[in-house]
Amino acid sequence: MDFFGNVNVVHGSVQAGRYGSGPGRGLCSGYPHDASRAAFAFIRSQELEILRAKNGRPSFEVEGTHVNSAQPAIEVRTYSEAFGSW
Numbered sequence: 802m803d804f805f806g807n808v809n810v811v812h813g814s815v816q817a818g819r820y821g822s823g824p825g826r827g828l829c830s831g832y833p834h835d836a837s838r839a840a841f842a843f844i845r846s847q848e849l850e851i852l853r854a855k856n857g858r859p860s861f862e863v864e865g866t867h868v869n870s871a872q873p874a875i876e877v878r879t880y881s882e883a884f885g886s887w
Contacts, residue, residue, distance in 0.1 A: 808843040815840040821861070823873075828859075851877065 813821045813846040816837040863879035
């Protein structure tokens, strides 16, 4: 899937028009069914914003587990209770 460019893939599930579970749930109007189904989301790193506090916009709550700032780009590893590591 090189045509997507540099993306992070978040594995989860979709059910009743929602992706994920808990505080990280997001809208997914393409799947309105009640049965849970495996799904994944693509997140481009240039569109990702890491904040210490909620700002009222849709978000995923994660815990930072590792930060490497020794490169031209910062590498941040996180853990989400709803989605696991990514």
